[in-house]
Amino acid sequence: MTIDFFQLFSANSVLVVFTIIAIGYVIGNVKIGQFEIGITGGVLLCALVFGHFGFQIDPIVQSIGFTLFIYSVGWQAGPQIINVLRQDGLSYLTIALFMSLGSFALVVGLALVVDLENALAAGLMAGALTSTPTLVGAQNAVEAGLVPIPAGSTSEAIIESISVGYAITYIFGTVGLLLLVKLLPSLLKIDLVEKAQDFAKERGFVAEDSAKEAERPILRAYEVPSVDYEKKTVAQASSDFLSQYQDYGAIYKLKRGNDIIDVSPDTTLEPGDKLAFFCSPKLHEKIREEMKLGREVLDEDLVDAVVDVVEVVVNSSFAVGQTIGQLAIQQEHGCRLTRLTRSQIEMPLSPSTRVQRGDVMYLTGERAALQQLVSILGVEERAAVETDLLTFAAGIVVGLFIGQITVRIGGIDVGIGNAGGLLVSGIAVGFLRANRPTFGRMPAAARFILMELGLLFFMVGVGLNAGGGIIEALGAVGPKLFLCGVVVTCIPLLVGYAFGRIVLNMNPALLLGALTGAMTSTPALGIVQQAAKSSVPSLGYAGTYALANVLLTALGTLIMLL
Incomplete structure (x- = not known):
């Protein structure tokens, strides 16, 4: 033939x-x-x-x-x-x-x-x-x-x-x-x-090192030792380390006996407490060394959490115009911003980078905390699995x-x-979609393939x-x-x-x-x-x-x- x-x-x-x-x-x-x-x-x-x-x-x-x-x-x-x-x-x-x-x-x-x-x-x-x-x-x-x-x-x-x-x-x-x-x-x-x-200095940020920020956080728990922590607050215990990184939010949970206690910088620690941290592997190592924590513990109440990754389209009046630092994603919500894109271009992960309407944030954190954060920032892009x-x-x-x-x-x-x-x-549709995300769903992959x-x-x-x-x-x-x-x-x-x-x-x-x-x-x-x-x-x-x-x-x- x-x-x-x-x-x-x-x-x-x-x-x-x-x-x-x-x-x-x-x-x-x-x-x-x-x-x-x-x-x-x-x-x-x-x-x-x-x-x-x-x-x-x-x-x-x-x-x-x-x-x-x-x-x-x-x-x-x-x-x-x-x-x-x-x-x-x-x-x-x-x-x-x-x-x-x-x-x-x-x-x-x-x-x-x-x-x-x-x-x-x-x-x-x-x-x-x-x-x-x-x-x-x-x-x-x-x-x-x-x-x-x-x-x-x-x-x-x-x-x-x-x-x-x-x-x-x-x-x-x-x-x-x-x-x-x-x-x-x-x-x-x-x-x-x-x-x-x-x-970068003029705007108050170091623009580069975003790679280390992109490390996927993990959840680990440690026991508070009986020495050096009597009646110390979280802020006092971590003043030499965590405060440098503004990472109080990395403390995910505190367990005292059988009770789970909400954590804030003013929370007083007691010997025998168990602290769970949600942060990068490298930061876990530094936390344990510099805060002089005890052995790692496997406690279901502390480490049994659903860790997830979401994409969020920023459109809330609260978030638009704020800097990354002002949003306090890590400090107040215990989640981590790993990427920020604008018009498909990656932006610096710096405290002074100002968030704009339509930006896409890639966030990692415990699922419940992420859901709360998404409601503050905008709409979860991942939920739009179908294109409108x-x-x-x-x-x-x-x-x-x-x-x-x-x-x-x-x-x-x-x-x-x-x-x-x-x-x-x-x-017109793109602008309205960014302001009213109840219509016009189009995941990033769909946008890319249609345009490309x-x-x-x-x-x-x-x-x-x-x-x-x-x-x-x-x-x-x-x-x-x-x-x-x-x-x-x-x-x-x-x-x-x-x-x-x-x-x-x-x-x-x-x-x-x-x-x-x-x-x-x-x-x-x-x-x-x-x-x-x-x-x-x-x-x-x-x-x-x-x-x-x-x-x-x-x-x-x-x-x-x-």
């Missing part, structure tokens, strides 16, 4: 899509030194090759991918749109606007100087900034009929030109940005480690309807298109569309388009850094994080954090990322309307 693979792939869009995604994942995970092009880049490269050999897919696949991705971008940005205006918010807002509008102006200027058509200019901006939302906005403007089609051309040809521009500039946009953020501190003779430490597809689908429907609304101005129908409508709807799969479906379509004409385009406009891409990748970052330092007086470590967020480059954030040996840059990244996604989508549409 003979299998014609070319015919098999030509007749089966599903086979083409998932083959490209699988191979793209392999390519994207290949590292050369510290650099890798990432999953999106790997899928794009693979799709370009398939497209060059004439393979195509049903257009509905790319449309579904576009819809899932751009709506998810809005949904993720929703809780952070208001938060970005809080602590350091004006600086983040200014950086996001400066970078987005500055990049847009630079691209428009270059297009005029080197005579690039709008489609290639849109692809240039999207690729040089590695901004998929810009690409989505530009292509959707064509598909929605917002862009006049020149005589002798077609919407398909314009979309192909956008994809070609994106493909030619994307690789340097990825690798070049990583190189630039890695070399910039050295070129400017900036000690990024020192600057991150300065910021009704709200998800309804939000998309509303967004698509919004995208169809147009206003006639001077005889021209003006609208925001499907991309703008889906963004608006996604932002939508992006990859879309990128497969982009690569296949561009693959057919990329060889000709490389010969015709490739060199000048590539050089323009280098300029658009480098100049906004350098000018943005100067603006942030001179005008906004931002800390370099925080500023570089904000700049990578404004350019929506998570790999670049990783390079900055590695250079700073700190998670401080993630604060800046989270501050600009959500707003930049929204702005760049709108600018992708706008550049096609010029």
Whole structure:
């Protein structure tokens, strides 16, 4: 039996899509030194090759991918749109606007100087900034009929030109940005480690050592010895040790005879008492040595507890705006915060890190204590084992309807298109969900797969569309388009850094994080954090990322309307 693979792939869009995604994942995970092009880049490269050999897919696949991705971008940005205006918010807002509008102006200027058509200019901006939302906005403007089609051309040809521009500039946009953020501190003779430490001290925290905080707590009980503890309070007994760590909450239970007694710093200890501690293994060892406790005891009343891990979406008016230190999770509830993420970016576990609406806290503790803590902080994400597809689908429907609304101005129908409508709807649903968690359930894993799969479906379509004409385009406009891409990748970052330092007086470590967020480059954030040996840059990244996604989508549409 003979299998014609070319015919098999030509007749089966599903086979083409998932083959490209699988191979793209392999390519994207290949590292050369510290650099890798990432999953999106790997899928794009693979799709370009398939497209060059004439393979195509049903257009509905790319449309579904576009819809899932751009709506998810809005949904993720929703809780952070208001938060970005809080602590350091004006600086983040200014950086996001400066970078987005500055990049847009630079691209428009270059297009005029080197005579690039709008489609290639849109692809240039999207690729040089590695901004998929810009690409989505530009292509959707064509598909929605917002862009006049020149005589002798077609919407398909314009979309192909956008994809070609994106493909030619994307690789340097990825690798070049990583190189630039890695070399910039050295070129400017900036000690990024020192600057991150300065910021940490200024805000009253040591940002790094979150790894030790992430150790899973365990429950152990010890006997209070007959010496040194006569009529001492818990605070007195632990003053030389636990008070340094603000860890009174690590004392889980106290048993005296057959009675369980509530523990507070003022509780008086008596010989023969049994103390149960809920803390990390390392802290157990130090507690026993420094508090001079007796033998370990196995008492069911003390150690028979259900220890659990929960994810909590912060949305309570009590928690929003408080610092981690003010929430006193360990001291008052005996639970431990092991991770804090914002827009899927991990934040420093520092007493001065301010909690925002929509943040996700990963907490470990005894189940009853966790339930009480969850009621104070927000809603338990783990309880949402099912995705509320009704709200998800309804939000998309509303967004698509919004995208169809147009206003006639001077005889021209003006609208925001499907991309703008889906963004608006996604932002609204995400914001409402963060404030009223009674609807719109979407666990983190569901959010990731919907957004990631939508992006990859879309990128497969982009690569296949561009693959057919990329060889000709490389010969015709490739060199000048590539050089323009280098300029658009480098100049906004350098000018943005100067603006942030001179005008906004931002800390370099925080500023570089904000700049990578404004350019929506998570790999670049990783390079900055590695250079700073700190998670401080993630604060800046989270501050600009959500707003930049929204702005760049709108600018992708706008550049096609010029």
